[in-house]
Amino acid sequence: xxxxxxxxxxxxxxxxxxxxxxxxxxxxxxxxxxxxxxxxxxxxxxxxxxxxxxxxxxxxxxxxxxxxxxxxxxxxxxxxxxxxxxxxxxxxxxxxxxxxxxxxxxxxxxxxxxxxxxxxxxxxxxxxxxxxxxxxxxxxxxxxxxxxxxxxxxxxxxxxxx
Amino acid sequence: xxxxxxxxxxxxxxxxxxxxxxxxxxxxxxxxxxxxxxxxxxxxxxxxxxxxxxxxxxxxxxxxxxxxxxxxxxxxxxxxxxxxxxxxxxxxxxxxxxxxxxxxxxxxxxxxxxxxxxxxxxxxxxxxxxxxxxxxxxxxxxxxxxxxxxxxxxxxxxxxxx
Numbered sequence: 599x600x601x602x603x604x605x606x607x608x609x610x611x612x613x614x615x616x617x618x619x620x621x622x623x624x625x626x627x628x629x630x631x632x633x634x635x636x637x638x639x640x641x642x643x644x645x646x647x648x649x650x651x652x653x654x655x656x657x658x659x660x661x662x663x664x665x666x667x668x669x670x671x672x673x674x675x676x677x678x679x680x681x682x683x684x685x686x687x688x689x690x691x692x693x694x695x696x697x698x699x700x701x702x703x704x705x706x707x708x709x710x711x712x713x714x715x716x717x718x719x720x721x722x723x724x725x726x727x728x729x730x731x732x733x734x735x736x737x738x739x740x741x742x743x744x745x746x747x748x749x750x751x752x753x754x755x756x757x758x759x760x
Numbered sequence: 761x762x763x764x765x766x767x768x769x770x771x772x773x774x775x776x777x778x779x780x781x782x783x784x785x786x787x788x789x790x791x792x793x794x795x796x797x798x799x800x801x802x803x804x805x806x807x808x809x810x811x812x813x814x815x816x817x818x819x820x821x822x823x824x825x826x827x828x829x830x831x832x833x834x835x836x837x838x839x840x841x842x843x844x845x846x847x848x849x850x851x852x853x854x855x856x857x858x859x860x861x862x863x864x865x866x867x868x869x870x871x872x873x874x875x876x877x878x879x880x881x882x883x884x885x886x887x888x889x890x891x892x893x894x895x896x897x898x899x900x901x902x903x904x905x906x907x908x909x910x911x912x913x914x915x916x917x918x919x920x921x922x
Binding site for chain 2: 609610615621623644646651657665694702
C-alpha cells in the first residue's frame with residue numbers, strides 16, 4: 599500500500615513532518631484502510647525526541663497527530679468523493695489541533711496512531727486520533743483540517759498549520 | 761535575565777524542545793516578565809522547519825507553544841507562591857495542548873510568543889499564548905500544565921506532554 603503523503607505532488611511534499619522531499623524531516627507516513635474507514639501511522643521516535651528521560655516529547659506527539667490528521671483528511675475526502683488520490687491529489691492544512699496527553703508515552707517502542715474522520719463536509723474535515731504505545735492509549739488528538747487550492751501560498755488568508 | 765528553562769536541574773533538562781542538555785534539540789528559551797505578568801519566547805525556525813514552502817511547520821509551532829507554556833507555568837506558579845526558581849525549581853508537564861492556526865506563519869522571520877497565565881491553582885496552571893510573525897498574530901494556543909513531583913518517571917500515571 600502507498601502512503602497518502604506519497605501522492606502529494608512535489609510542490610506539496612516539503613513538510614518537515616511528512617514531506618518526502620524534506621531531507622531533515624520526520625517522513626511520517628499515513629496509510630488509509632478504506633474498508634475500516636480509518637488510517638494508521640507507525641513511527642519510532644529517536645532517542646533525542648525525549649521530554650523527561652524515558653518519555654516521548656509532547657511536541658513530537660503533536661507533530662505526529664498533525665501530519666497523521668492532514669493525510670487522513672486527504673484520504674477520507676477522496677473516499678467520500680469517490681476520487682483517486684493518484685489522479686486527484688488533495689492537500690489539507692491544519693486550522694486547529696487539540697492534543698490530550700493522557701499519560702506519559704514511553705520512549706523506545708514504535709508508536710501507533712489510528713485516525714478516524716469525524717466530519718467530512720465541504721473543504722473541512724475533522725479527524726480524531728488515538729495514539730498507542732505497546733497497546734496502551736497515551737494520547738488522544740482532534741484536528742480540524744482545511745482543503746487548500748492549488749493557489750495556496752499566493753494568498754495568506756488560509757489557515758496555516760502542518 | 762535568565763531563561764526559565766535554565767533553572768531546571770539536569771534531570772529535567774533533556775527535553776527536545778527546551779532542554780539545555782539535549783544536543784539535538786531546539787533549545788527554546790522562555791523569559792518571565794513579572795511586572796507584566798507575562799512570558800516571552802523568541803525563536804527563529806530553520807529553513808527545514810517548513811510546511812508548504814514559505815511557511816512554518818505546524819508541528820514546530822505546536823512545540824513552541826508547548827515548551828513556552830510549561831516554562832510559563834513554572835514562572836507563574838513561582839510568582840504566585842512567592843518562590844525563587846533558583847531555590848525551588850518547578851517543572852510542569854502538559855496535560856493538554858490546543859493550537860489554533862489563524863493564518864500561515866511565514867518562514868524566515870524571528871517568531872515571538874507571548875504567554876499569560878489564565879489560571880494558577882494547586883498543581884494546575886492554564887496558559888494562553890499568542891504567536892506573532894513580523895507583528896502579525898498567526899497562532900493562538902492554550903495549554904493545561906501539571907506540576908510534577910521529584911518522583912516523576914517512577915509512576916506512569918501522570919499526564920505526559922512536553
